[in-house]
Amino acid sequence: AQSVTQPDIHITVSEGASLELRCNYSYGATPYLFWYVQSPGQGLQLLLKYFSGDTLVQGIKGFEAEFKRSQSSFNLRKPSVHWSDAAEYFCAVGARQAGTALIFGKGTTLSVSS
């Protein structure tokens, strides 16, 4: 079955500290991989995506993610968290063929302490 697992429901990080949000997927083929961020009451903003090529992907707001095929993982990282990064983060996978919907993880809530 196709699925996305985000093991951490809630993470609290001190401002300035590094961050890693975990994402594991189960998919029949090599998927497209995405990370989205959602602020309360808002829609989704794409942070970064992986389609092919370099497995270390750079995104907006200083985020990066690394695709590890052997571990079926696509973890999101940021070296220094800012208070404005507090939000809900969703990992998603999608098929390579067009016209198919994304499968989302349950999300990780990030809180940033001062």
Next chain:
Amino acid sequence: GAVVSQHPSRVICKSGTSVKIECRSLDFQATTMFWYRQFPKQSLMLMATSNEGSKATYEQGVEKDKFLINHASLTLSTLTVTSAHPEDSSFYICSARFSGGAGNEQFFGPGTRLTVL
């Protein structure tokens, strides 16, 4: 570029009424749009896939007669919640696939908060 809008952003209605939500791709053509539903503190659940000019494909458990989807043009899809009830209160988000884009990249609208009294 690649902006998706939704209207309205927030709607409150009485139980039994119908509500229409619009999803527009503002600067690109979208042959496929998706409708998701998100309950508080939960993830997005796909409701249906909408293809321009054809009937929508609904996910298991989603009532097609209750959630009417129309995708009449390459830039507009509508979701009508018919005879809404309080349990239909949720955050509805659409996404659109850029027809000329690489792979399966989708762009999301800002969402519509539906509250049924």
